Amino acid sequence: MRTETRLAYNALAVQIAKINGVTSAEQKFTVSPTIQQKLETRIQESSDFLKKINIVPVTDQSGEKLGLGVGKPVAGTQDTTAGPRVPRDPTDLTANGYNCKQTNFDTAIRYAKLDMWAKFPDFQTKFRDVIVRQQGLDRITIGFNGTSRAATSDPITNPMLQDVNKGWLQKYREEAPERVLTGGATPGEINIGAAGDYKNLDALVVDAVSSLIDSWHQERTDLVAIVGRDLLHDKYFPIINQEQAPTETLATDIIISQKRLGGLPATRAPNFPAGKIFITTLENLSIYYQEGARRRQLVDNAARDQVENFESSNEDYVIEDFGCGCLIENIEILPVV
Numbered sequence: 001m002r003t004e005t006r007l008a009y010n011a012l013a014v015q016i017a018k019i020n021g022v023t024s025a026e027q028k029f030t031v032s033p034t035i036q037q038k039l040e041t042r043i044q045e046s047s048d049f050l051k052k053i054n055i056v057p058v059t060d061q062s063g064e065k066l067g068l069g070v071g072k073p074v075a076g077t078q079d080t081t082a083g084p085r086v087p088r089d090p091t092d093l094t095a096n097g098y099n100c101k102q103t104n105f106d107t108a109i110r111y112a113k114l115d116m117w118a119k120f121p122d123f124q125t126k127f128r129d130v131i132v133r134q135q136g137l138d139r140i141t142i143g144f145n146g147t148s149r150a151a152t153s154d155p156i157t158n159p160m161l162q163d164v165n166k167g168w169l170q171k172y173r174e175e176a177p178e179r180v181l182t183g184g185a186t187p188g189e190i191n192i193g194a195a196g197d198y199k200n201l202d203a204l205v206v207d208a209v210s211s212l213i214d215s216w217h218q219e220r221t222d223l224v225a226i227v228g229r230d231l232l233h234d235k236y237f238p239i240i241n242q243e244q245a246p247t248e249t250l251a252t253d254i255i256i257s258q259k260r261l262g263g264l265p266a267t268r269a270p271n272f273p274a275g276k277i278f279i280t281t282l283e284n285l286s287i288y289y290q291e292g293a294r295r296r297q298l299v300d301n302a303a304r305d306q307v308e309n310f311e312s313s314n315e316d317y318v319i320e321d322f323g324c325g326c327l328i329e330n331i332e333i334l335p336v337v
Helices: 003-020 033-045 111-117 123-145 168-175 201-212 229-240 246-257
Strands: 054-058 101-104 107-110 190-192 223-227 264-268 277-281 285-290 295-301 306-319 325-328 331-333
Touching: 003 111, 003 123, 003 295, 033 054, 033 123, 107 111, 107 123, 111 123, 111 306, 123 168, 123 285, 123 306, 168 306, 168 325, 190 201, 201 277, 201 325, 229 264
Parallel strands: 054 285, 190 331, 223 264
Antiparallel strands: 101 306, 107 306, 223 277, 277 325, 285 306, 295 306
């Protein structure tokens, strides 16, 4: 580490300790509530997708879901001569609550990279942002790929963070399997094509909304179809991959720019798994984090020529209302004969 880099790093460590009200950032400490909230805001703002879902602080490590942005009908009538009026809770969803579990976001930055950053006046901002952006991306990856929580995760065997925590899709598989479509005529396969279970992806989505989502949510205008690059490619590539008259090019451009599946906006999300469609509203997806449970420590590891940022947060991936969504898996596009 160069001398100017050492000075910049020391200033960073002093600043982190100061804003958190501790004597040293190189001893493990609890991030102050104010700084934790600011950090969570920066993580959410680092991703267009995260901006559209709920990232919510909770006091207790486990408890009941908050029921954000969802609800059941409450309007009705009652003949009070026959019985009392009975109020209904629009946020009364399921007995499944939340349980925030520790997730480690430990980051190492090599001296060589720090030497490059030290040339710029925003050294501290660069250090912070590289950590914040990756934490945001990791949260999305876990949300769509997480299937379990191992005592010690293995990023080699599970590069999509499948063993760090249970994500939104896994919550559907375990807690609302009746809203998960996994097969058609052939178990474990949903074939799309002329001889398949559905002629096209649009028909599949329309049928899933009608049969798997609660009736009072089916007409919501904020329902979206979250999908990976693979299925969008399968739908739109044949439209693009053909000679077109100039008069048809504009129409094609409009179709491509307004991607839809079954009448719903098709939403791309980073690291969304292939062969799946997740239909819900974005406000039905939440990440709960426990207030006062974010821990941090900076370590200058000269033996490995790197600075290490050890950071952890207790969090959970929550579906606010299982009735406001469904999951379609094992989608196979049949070849055109």
